[in-house]
Amino acid sequence: MGTYLKAISALGILGDFALLADDAMRLVTSNTAATGASSDAPLARIVVSADPTRHRIQDLQSLALHEEAVRCVRADPALLQQAQAVLQKWLNAGDQRSATLWVEWKDILEHRKWRKALGRTHRAQELRQASPMTAVLPPDVRKRILQEVRDLKEGVVLEIAGRAHQ
Known part of the structure; x- marks a missing residue:
């Protein structure tokens, strides 16, 4: 199991693994009473955390926000028009540092090339x-993702989950 986790970590998908656990796994946050409250002993217990000093967690957050914005x-x-309006406002402001990225976003939005930004x-x-995509997210959705x-x-x-052997 440790080898699998090391491989997943090396691939940079450990956070994805934690977020995408299927129903064969029971997800419990470590700071709740439910952590030790199970009457059946688990077959395996894995603690997954992200190093907040690394950029991977910020990128995972950004990716999750953008995937939800695309959905x-x-x-x-109509939300596409909202994103385009935000983008046009930025382009009109004339910030040269981000101009090439915004021009690329203009093409992404116009042709819906989501993969380019979700890679x-x-x-x-x-x-x-x-x-400009996070501007289209409803506040409750943004809050949920940030909490996750x-x-x-x-x-x-x-x-x-497993049953205790008798």
Whole structure:
């Protein structure tokens, strides 16, 4: 199990693993009473946390926010116009540092090239840092995602449920 976790960590997907645990695993945050309250002993217990001093957790947060923003835009195309309006406002302001990224965002929004910004590349990270997409997120959705990332920073306990042997 440790080898698998090391491989997952080396691939940079340990946070994704924690967030995408399926129903075979019971997710319990480490700071709740439920952590030790189970009557059945778990078959395995894995504590996953993110190092808040590294950029991976910030990028995971940014990626989660952007994935949700894309889902929102797909569900409500009027939000695309909102993102385009924010982007145009920024372009009109004339900040030269981010201008090339914003021009690229203009193309992404116009042609809905979401993969370009949702990738794991360095350029995708740069695009997310200069993105108008988070402006379309409802406050409750943004708050939920930010809380999930905070929970991951504190540590998440994943338990593979099992029955105690008699």
